[in-house]
Amino acid sequence: MxxxxxxxxxxxxxxxxxxxxxxxxxxxxxxxxxxxxxxxxxxxxxxxxxxxxxxxxxxxxxxxxxxxxxxxxxxxxxxxxxxxxxAEPQPVSPCWPTAVICGSTKHMDRLQAAAATCTRQGWAVHMPHLTEVDDRLAETLAAMWRALIAEATVVVVVPKPDGSLGDATAGELAYAEGLGKPVLRWDPRIKDVVW
Structure with a gap:
């Protein structure tokens, strides 16, 4: 308590x-x-x-x-x-706030743009880098991603160009919300993350 x-x-x-x-x-x-x-x-x-x-x-x-x-x-x-x-300026801490980027690796340019914005805002960023993986590696990466989400300060969801989310990204979003993590959304029109 x-x-x-x-x-x-x-x-x-x-x-x-x-x-x-x-x-x-x-x-x-x-x-x-x-x-x-x-x-x-x-x-x-x-x-x-x-x-x-x-x-x-x-x-x-x-x-x-x-x-x-x-x-x-x-x-x-x-x-x-x-x-x-x-909350005036505090001494610099070695523990940085973290952002986990969730989105389709088929749209890597969007993921990189969101990661760049988060980095400029002072967050240490985790984002996917592999565009093709086999089923075994996909399972390992999914477990790793959930662990990163659990430890993250914020989660940034990057939708596809049509505004939708793939199944994996929707699952990551639901997991983050279930943990009560703040979830931001990448908005490509303003090139920023928003609530």
Missing amino acids: PDNATPAEIRLAQYSQRTKTWAIATYNDGTEKALHKIALELKDEIDRLRTQRRFLISQLAKKDVRSGEGDRKLREFLGIEEQLAA
């Missing part, structure tokens, strides 16, 4: 510990079990949103440090003036 847990999160964790020893019959008419499941799902969504908020704050802090100006309206909307002030 994090030190900054809310009272509701503490009570939910205590309740979860208590229910681990219950049999199915211990729940009343099933309503209690359903409400507990809903509460856990809401907590997961809140954790995901908190992660995205921290990411946005860090990106705004970087933008402010680099250019001397920030997006005032977004900072006001997020209510993060104090956090940004506290």
